[in-house]
Amino acid sequence: MNGGILPAALAGxxxxxxxxxxIGAQNAFVLRQGVRGQAVLAVVGICAASDAVLITLGVAGLGAVVTAWPAALTVVGLAGGAFLICYGALAARRVLRPGQALTTTGATAGSAGTAVLTCLAMTWLNPHVYLDTVLLLGSVAAERGPLRWVFGAGAMLASLAWFTGLGYGARLLSGVLSRPAAWRTLDALVATTMLALGVMLLARAL
Known part of the structure; x- marks a missing residue:
């Protein structure tokens, strides 16, 4: 069942x-930041590093603690749901008011800081992140026995590769999204994703 190092890493x-x-709140946010070319390195780094921390905790066996304290996920769900609904509402406002659409050029220090804080909230206020990384990946890694850390390393590498590709690959869409109508379409996708996930998180938490 344990297999070798390479099979364990590939499985992870x-x-x-x-x-x-x-597609989810975090991916939609990384995509939008990548298209804008704003704080991409910081956003990608936060997402990948956060996943690495959570996967480490899951492989180490923290999943049992999370399972024993379900109230923690409820609190995170309420906060995360409210946050996503607010963020989705802002995106919807940009769709309804084209003049407020953001361009793909330039980025002030303040907006970059806002992007970092938003990314942190988007990542750590999403209970699905804990379920996927700490509980699910942790339990699957446990089946690998001594190779569970190799499995975890493979999962961390997948996270780094995905967010790097998404964040920097999204820049290829900047030409397509140079028109306001295209930005409105992207914002509509972001708004729909954020609002739907926010409502779902609140419904599950209540």
Whole structure:
């Protein structure tokens, strides 16, 4: 069951990638920042480093603690749901008021700082992150026995590769999104994703 080092690493990479590629609040945010070319390194770094910390905790066995204290996920769900709804509402406002659409050029220090804080909230106020990394990846890694850390390293590498590709690859869309109408479409996607996830988190937490 344990297998070798390479199979364990590949299994971790595949499992980790399968959990993060689905469109979600974090991916939508990274995509938008990547298209704008704003604080991309910081945003990618926060996402990858946060996943690495959470995967480490999961492989170390923290999942049992999280399971024993479900109230923690409820609190995170309430805060995260409210945050996502507010962020989604701002994106929807940009769709309804094209003049407020953000361009792909320039970035002030303040807006870069806001991007970093938003990324931190988007990551750590999402209970799905804990379920996927700490609980699910942690339990699957445990099945690898002595190779569980190799499995975890593979999952961390998948996270780094995905967010790096998403953040910096999104820049390729800057030409397509040079028109206001295209930005409105992207903001509509972001708004729909954020609002839907926010409502879902609040519904599950209440």
């Amino acid at each position: 990479f595949g499992t980790g990638l399968s959990l993060i590629v689905a």
